[in-house]
Structures are given as structure tokens and as C-alpha cells.
Amino acid sequence: MTPLLTVNLLRVLFVTFCAAIGAIASSELQGGMWPGVVIGLLLGLVVVLIDRLLKGFSLRAFSSATFGLLLGWVFAKLLSASQILIYLPPTTQWAIGLVVYCTLGYLGMMLAMRSNRDEFSLIIPYVRFARETTQHEPLVLDTNVIIDGRIAELCATGFLSRSLIVPRVVLGELQALADSRDPTKRERGRRGLEILNDLQRSRDVELTIHESSDDVDLGVDARLVRTAKVLQASLLTNDQALCQVARLQQVPALNLSDLSRALRPVFVVGDEIELALLKEGREQHQAVGYLPDGTMIVVNHARPHLGKTATVIVSSALQTTAGRLIFAELKDGAKVS
Numbered sequence: 001m002t003p004l005l006t007v008n009l010l011r012v013l014f015v016t017f018c019a020a021i022g023a024i025a026s027s028e029l030q031g032g033m034w035p036g037v038v039i040g041l042l043l044g045l046v047v048v049l050i051d052r053l054l055k056g057f058s059l060r061a062f063s064s065a066t067f068g069l070l071l072g073w074v075f076a077k078l079l080s081a082s083q084i085l086i087y088l089p090p091t092t093q094w095a096i097g098l099v100v101y102c103t104l105g106y107l108g109m110m111l112a113m114r115s116n117r118d119e120f121s122l123i124i125p126y127v128r129f130a131r132e133t134t135q136h137e138p139l140v141l142d143t144n145v146i147i148d149g150r151i152a153e154l155c156a157t158g159f160l161s162r163s164l165i166v167p168r169v170v171l172g173e174l175q176a177l178a179d180s181r182d183p184t185k186r187e188r189g190r191r192g193l194e195i196l197n198d199l200q201r202s203r204d205v206e207l208t209i210h211e212s213s214d215d216v217d218l219g220v221d222a223r224l225v226r227t228a229k230v231l232q233a234s235l236l237t238n239d240q241a242l243c244q245v246a247r248l249q250q251v252p253a254l255n256l257s258d259l260s261r262a263l264r265p266v267f268v269v270g271d272e273i274e275l276a277l278l279k280e281g282r283e284q285h286q287a288v289g290y291l292p293d294g295t296m297i298v299v300n301h302a303r304p305h306l307g308k309t310a311t312v313i314v315s316s317a318l319q320t321t322a323g324r325l326i327f328a329e330l331k332d333g334a335k336v337s
Contacts, residue, residue, distance in 0.1 A: 011051070018043050020040070064113050068110070068113065069108055072105040073104065138164065139164050139233060141165070146196060148238055149195050151195070152202075155204050155205045160204070166208070178190045178193055224246075235252070237256070238257045269315060269317075271314045272331060273311070275297055275310060275328070277309070278306075280303060286298055286302065287303050295325075300329055311331040312330055313331050315329050
């Protein structure tokens with residue numbers, strides 16, 4: 001069952017419950033239970049409408065609004081206690097007091113909701129509102145980076161000790177892929193679920209499935225960015241476009257492909273490499289081999305040794321638009337197998 005269907009089902013059950021309560025409450029009245037059913041339905045629909053209007057209103061915003069409202073009422077109370085309205089009629093005093101409470105309460109809510117946590121320290125000296133965190137902020141994983149599988153290997157090495165968060169929408173996307181009729185998609189989905197199971201059994205990281213249903217109308221990428229923003233986490237992906245979108249919204253984003261490129265071995269002139277010579281080069285005497293990361297190595301005077309493994313010595317390196325290109329020579333006296 002999708003999150004959107006679950007939310008709508010809960011709303012229907014709530015409205016039905018309100019109608020039933022209204023029927024029970026009015027069953028003893030002269031008009032019968034139907035007026036109560038109608039009133040219960042209307043109240044239930046009003047609550048659902050308010051729920052829809054508050055769709056983008058988070059618990060953090062509610063806390064800020066409550067704090068601002070209380071602060072505004074404190075100032076209104078102090079103003080009312082100043083006796084500046086003592087010479088006015090009681091009805092006028094009550095009306096002006098109501099306006100003062102509403103105005104300062106409204107202004108307090110608006111200012112609090114527009115402020116960040118650091119600005120609260122200006123209102124309450126020596127107090128800062130901050131969540132308790134672990135040593136590192138958590139990572140929100142997207143679908144592609146889970147299917148990629150390198151995240152599990154990275155966690156197994158011990159270099160990654162953060163808590164990992166998988167939004168429910170990502171888990172649903174993996175399940176949909178695993179149930180697909182397309183063999184390729186089905187294999188990708190099953191691989192992603194296996195990776196999640198491995199991460200859940202790992203003692204090196206803490207994996208959490210995040211439940212969120214307040215943004216069901218957004219796309220998957222938008223929900224990922226929103227989840228990372230709400231949880232004050234970093235987004236881990238290998239999608240460069242998603243990475244840029246997240247950073248535009250002030251959400252820290254890490255690209256696993258950037259890490260992979262940064263960890264590529266760097267070869268300097270004189271380094272020795274065991275290389276399988278796989279194909280011919282552009283020149284008649286050249287042979288070509290590849291490193292595990294896909295870097296191409298052109299070996300001079302190695303054409304006779306095609307299909308064999310040889311020890312080569314790096315002679316130069318060239319950075320091209322397609323990546324690195326390394327030139328090498330056969331090591332003198334080395335055994336070719």
C-alpha cells in the first residue's frame with residue numbers, strides 16, 4: 001500500500017468515526033441521529049481540510065510558532081498590567097486588550113517562524129536550541145546509490161561510521177523495481193534490497209527507515225531533498241543533477257562518484273604495474289591495457305605480447321576530457337606470462 005493511499009484511508013476512517021460519534025451523541029435527542037451524523041461529517045471534513053492546509057507545516061515550525069505566540073502574550077500581559085487603559089470604560093478596555101493580545105501573538109508567531117535557531121539566543125541569552133547529535137550528521141541514501149552497492153563496501157571498511165537513513169519512498173521504489181516484469185529492473189531492485197539487508201545486519205553503521213507522509217504529492221527527488229533538510233542530514237547519491245539541486249536548497253550533498261574519482265590510484269613516472277595487454281594500440285608497436293578503475297594504459301613496443309600479462313613502467317601521463325591516459329614501457333628483463 002502506497003503512503004498516499006494509507007493517508008487517504010486514514011482520513012476516510014476519521015471522517016466515518018466523527019459521523020458515528022455524532023450519531024451516538026444525538027441518538028437520544030428528539031431529532032434523531034441524522035443531525036448528529038451531518039454535524040459529525042462536517043466537523044470531520046473541516047479537520048481533514050485543516051490537515052491539508054497544514055501539509056507543509058512541520059513540527060519544528062509548530063514549536064517555533066508556539067514559542068512566538070507565548071512570547072507575544074507575555075508582552076501583551078505586561079502591556080495590559082501597565083494600567084495605561086485604566087481610565088477607559090471596561091468594554092473598551094476588554095476590546096483593546098483583545099486586539100493587543102491578538103496582534104502581539106500574531107507578530108510573535110511570524111517572527112519566530114522566520115527566525116533560525118541561532119537567533120533565539122538573542123531573545124534568551126545563554127540558551128541555544130540544538131538537537132543532540134552523534135559525532136557525524138546522518139546520511140540520507142537515494143535509490144541509485146543503494147543499487148550501486150559501493151556504500152556497503154565502504155561501510156565494511158570502517159571509514160563510514162555515520163547513521164544511514166533510508167526514506168520510505170526509496171524502499172517503495174526498490175520494491176517496485178523488484179516486482180517489475182522487466183528482468184533488468186527486477187535484478188536492480190533485488191540487488192538494492194539485498195544491499196539494504198546487508199547494511200541492516202552490519203555492526204558498523206546504524207540503518208533507519210524514515211517514515212514521512214506529509215510530502216506525498218512531491219516527486220521522489222524532491223522528497224529526498226526535503227527529508228535531508230528536515231533531518232539536518234547530508235544526502236548521499238551518485239546522481240550529479242540531484243546533487244546540484246540539493247546544494248541549491250542549502251542541503252549538504254555528497255556524490256559517491258566524486259569519492260571514487262578521488263580514490264583512484266595516482267601513478268607517477270617510474271611506477272611499476274602488472275598489466276594485462278588486451279588489444280592493439282593506435283601505433284603499430286603499441287598494446288593497450290586497463291586498470292580496474294577503467295584508466296587506459298598504452299604500452300610501447302608491446303604488440304608482440306598481446307593477450308599476456310606484463311610488468312610495465314610508467315613513462316608519462318596525460319589528462320584528457322575522457323579521463324586519464326597513461327603511457328608505459330615494458331620493464332627490461334621482466335617476465336611476460
